[in-house]
Structure formats: C-alpha cells, structure tokens
Amino acid sequence: MPPTPKASQSLHGGSKSEASLFLSDNSKRALEKIRDLMRDAIQMKKNELPDLTLSKLREEYLKLDWESRQRALLVLATQFGVDRKRVHDLISHYESLSTDGGEESDAAEAARYRTEHDLRSALMPLSARLFEQMNGQAGGLKFLVDLRADLIATVKEKNLAALRALDSELKGMFATWLGPACLELQQITWANSAALLERIVVYEAVHPISNLYDLKRRLGVGRRCYGYFHPAIPGEPLVFIEVALTNEIVGSIQNVLFEEPPIAEEEATTAIFYSISSTQTGLAGIDLGHFLIKRVVRLLRQEIPNIQTFVTLSPIPGFLKWLLPKLKLQIRYAQVGAEDIIEMSDPPSTTFKENLLLPEEESNLVEACGKDKESISGMQILHDLLTSSDHEWAKSAKLVEVLRAPLMRLCARYLIVEKKRGRALDQVTNFHVRNGASVERLNWMGDTSIKGLETSAGIMVNYIYRLENIDTNNQAYLNKGIIAASPAIEQYLQSRL
Template identity: 50%
Template sequence: MTKKDFDAVRESMHSAISLNKAEVLDFVLNDFSEGYLSLSFENRRKLLTMLAQVYDLNRTQVRDLIKQYLGLELPGSNASESSTVDEEAMLSSFYRLERNLRQVLKPAYELLFERLNNHHGGLRFLSILRADILSILEEENIGSLQVLDSCLKEKLNAWLSPAALELQQITWDDPASLLEKIAAYEAVHPISNLLDLKRRLGVGRLCFGYLHPAIPGEPLIFMEVALLKNVAQTIHEVLWDAPPIVESEATCAFLFYIINSVSTTSHEVK
C-alpha cells in the first residue's frame, strides 16, 4: 500500500471520530474499516499507535479542570453558617466541573469504538482491531497501546455479555459457511473431512453454538455432544462409536466431549 493509501485510511479514521452527520457516518465507517483491512501489518501498527497517541486524553484540559476543582470551597467548610441556597449554588460549580471532567477523561478513540459497535459488521471489525493490538503488544510493550487495549477490552466485555449470546443447535442443514467454521475451528479433535463433519452432526450426535446477534453465522463457542448407551472409557469410543446410538436408545447422560472457544472475538476478550 502506498503512502497516499495509508493517508486516506488515516483521514477516514479521523472523519469517523470527528464527524457528527449521521447521513455520512455509515459511509465513513465503511471506508475506514475496509481501508484498514487492506493495510499491511506494519501500517496497521502505525495507524493503531497513532490512534492511541493522537486521539488520547487532552491532559492539559484534564489538569486545568482538576486545578479548578481543587480550588473550589466545599459547602459547610466555612465557620459561618451558610444558607441552603448558598450551598446549592456552591455545589453547582462542583457539578459543572465534574461533568466537564467526565467528558475530557473520555479519549476520542472511545467514540470510534462506540460508533463501530453500532455499525453493521462493526463488532466483528473491533475484534480484528483488538487481535492486531495484542499482536503488536506481544512484540513491543507500548504504554499508549496498553491503555487503548484496556479501553477496547472493557467495551467488548460489555458488548459481548453472556446475556447477549444466543444458544443455537447446529445441524447438517445449516449454511455451508457456518459448517465450514465448525470444521475449521475444531481444535480439540480435528475434523478430517466432510464425512467426518456430517457424522459428528448426524445420528447420536448434537452440536450447539453460542452466537451473538451482531455477528451472525460466527459461533463464539461451540460444543459437541455424544449420546451413548454406556459411559465411554476412551475418547476413541466417542469419536468412532459404530453404529451410532439413536436418541431413543441412549441410556447414558449427554456427554460433552468437545468445547471450543473459536472466534477472534471470544478468544481475545480475556
């Protein structure tokens, strides 16, 4: 990617933070996310470092407001009794400065995260951003990126609350794109081919996944279940039970033999 292309992505990032017109914001967020994904890893590192440093807190404003706050006199601190009206007037200055402090203690990049979360496909994109941030931090401990990561992690933990996840049974009739993810993400006992996948979703086998409404078709966690007549002594008996046991003949409690945390989103929020 040329410098001009990088500058275009940087400008779209700035617009995504600074613009307030709803009618153009979706276009700008699309432009930024698509541009970011086209960047090399080195340019992503450069852009994320810029985001962490340039769009951080304005500490001059924070310091000035703190000085003003510390200069206020607490109601009732004066030896002479003051009226309720006077105390309320004094407290109004505290309220105003506290409100202003809350505003300036919010870095500009937090607004970008919030706007992306409300944008179609934004939550998936934010998970990619965090994966990139963590990859950079594994190579180099950059303080500003650590703070950026903490902010994004806190947001993702709230947006990916377990209460928002939906439990869904996954069957052979589900879209191929979803089945491909199950096969690709299986990390405990790899799925060798389509026949193996079909067997694990067939007679005597169940598969359930937790999905988030904002990331359709992307299982964050999935588990595979075997129905058995007797408690298995080895995993081989579970994987290669032949012939499979139909549900009506199963006498053993459901055996959860594989649980995977699979996507970048769920894996990286830790």
C-alpha cells in the same frame, strides 16, 4: 533520499528490515488518509451520521499492507488517546467544588455529578469513541474484532504501553458489547449452511475434525453442537460447544469421537461436553464459554429431562509442561546432593528436594524397565519414558500399567494442589472451576492421540457441573483458592503422604 522498499503484500508477514523504517510516498499518503479519516469520525457531533467516513476508513485500512497496518494502529494508540489538557482542567474544576463534607444544596450536588461525568468522559481515549461509532455501523463489530486480532499481533511485536492500553480499551468494550444478553444460543445441525459448517471444521481447536463424515457424526444422533451467535456477526458462531449424550461419564475422547451412539437419546442420562472452541482471535480474553455452558445445561434439561449429569471430558494441556521440568530439576538435585543446591548457578524454581515418586512406584518402574536401581533413578526412567520419541511406552501394556499410579497421582496434584497466585496452573481447570464445576474423575489413557500423549501422558479429566454446587465452588475458588474435587480425586492426594 531514503530508500523506498516495495510494499509488502502479505498481511502478517512483511519485511521487517531496517529499510522498512522508511515509508514509501504511497504508504505515507495512505497513512495520512487513515489518520484524517480517524480524526473526522472522532470529531463528529453526537448525532452526526458517520457512516460514509467510517466505511471509507474501513476500506482504506483493509487495503493497507501489514507494515502500514501496524503504523496505523500506532497512530490510533498515540495520537487519539486521552485529551490530557481537558482532564487536567476538569480535575482543577472538580477540586474547586470540594466542600468541607457538610450538606450540599441540590444544585451543588448536580454540579458535582456533572463534573464527575464529564471527567469520566474525558478520561476515555478518543480512540474509544471511534470504536463506539464503528460498532454502530453494519459490519462494524466484525471489523473491530479483526482489527483487534491485528492489534494483538502488533503488541506482540512492539510491546509499547500505548498499544497495550489501546488493546485493553477495545477488549473492555467487547466485554460490554458481547454480554450474554446480546448473544443468541443456536443449535448447529447438518441443516445449517455449508458456509457455517465449514467454519466449525476450521475453528474446532480441541479435537480436530478430520473430514465431512466426522463433522456429520458430531452433529448427528446422540450428539449436539451449540453456538453463541451475535446479531452483528451472522452466520459465524463466536464460540461453540460439542456435546455427546450417554448413559455414563465417559473417560475416553476416542469413545466419544469414534463410536456410534451406544444408546438412544431418550435413554441418555449424561451430557458430555467434550469440546469448546472460540472462533475469533480478536476476542481473546473475552470469556464467552462460561455463559455458553450454563445456557446449554438449562436447554438440555428442558429438552431431555432424563439428563441429570453434566460433565466435561477435558484435556489437561499443561500437565507435562509442569511435570517434565520438575522431574529434571529433582533429578539434578538428586545428583548434586542437597547441600549444593543453593550454590547452583541458575536459581531453581523449587527450593526443596523431593522424590516425586513413592517408593513402591519407583521400584515397580525400575523393575518393569529391567534397570539396576543403583545406577538410575525412578525419576530419570520416568523422564526418559515420557520424552521418548513416538511415545513408545504407550504401546507396552506393561509400561502403561506401571506408569498409571504415579502419573495419575501427580496429575491430581497438578490439578488440585499446585497453584500460582491462588489459581489453578492449568487454564482449562481454571476456566471450569471458576465457572463452579468440580474435578470429578481422572481418566487414564483417556486421549491416546499424539497430542494427548504429548501434553498430558494421555490422561483426561471430567469436570462436573452440579447446579446446586456452582455458587459454592465458584466462591471457594475465588476467595480461598480451593478447588472442589470428588472423593476419588482426594484419594490420589492422600496417597501422596
């Protein structure tokens, strides 16, 4: 007899031991119940009311431990896929309709349309039918969003084609259901319920909210917070954006977060989008922020016509993740000499040797650190400074001044020039430029928090939304991989030569 392990109580933990491959009788029964409910719901006729069955299915699923949930998802993915027998039959029928391309009668055309439609339906996995029914039920959408969060975690653990296909199916359905037509823009203020505001605190992902006072300030005079709400998930924005009203482009997040509003709202000329956060893990990959920004721009122009500049203050999450390995590699190249590079055991990601620093930048660095240029390279110094514990360099006015030129230049290169398959390396850049923004300004010491220093050496960037350029920028990026940038940014790139 197989051992019957005690069912795990925690949801995203749970035993992954060998023993857990064997299910307890209880778990087996629960799983069979779930499968029967899935089948019942899917087999219902078009107008049959599936509410009872679906409610029971939800209830049973939510009772499962993490291990059994994963199994239930696997059952859904593998046993309720595409009806391939039916697909095969319809393909045969469809092929038999083929003519020599001549004029067809209207009846023949109708038969062809019908078969195309039927074949398309048959290619829809049965699980998708269950999702559609669930979405029709009160609370069903929220259940599906949470289900997809489980699914994403399951795919990470067991990377199976069937699970990936199920995930991409559900994701596609979300994209349809959560189109901008379905989403409502609402301003979030201190007058909203505590339950809602609590979620804002929990979900703020870019610049964490430290306490209630901090939150109140973010919703107060000179600031705005807007959320996208879906009617089926009330009281919980799917995504929200925080805005500060100023009379200039602000370059430092600490200025946005900590200062009292420097001007009256009527004097504001500039809206700074300083944070966009999604709230639902289960909506990963669904681009809601894009529509949100456009709606907020339109709304603010109506409300405060003085505001003519719409600009983000954004982190650069990938800058040092890109720069540090690059530095390390070039330091190695410099040590071994060019001719040995191709002999190196692990294939290098860059095939040419370059000094990432300009001569002047290098000598300034060496001088500032009081090192001997012969014994240690500028790149090594840079690497050591950036990886030093506690980011000591940021506390030295001298080092901050010396590092400014090379890091700003390299950051511009990272944002504008470096690409992967024609797309920006940085996910935030990719998001805004795809939306039609351009890169306006780099801000040295824009975010001096530990997170800011660790990810981007404290640099922040402003992406600007100029309505008249949005389409051009979007198309230049998608068609040619070109990222629009201001003259100031272009300047950095030229100084590279």
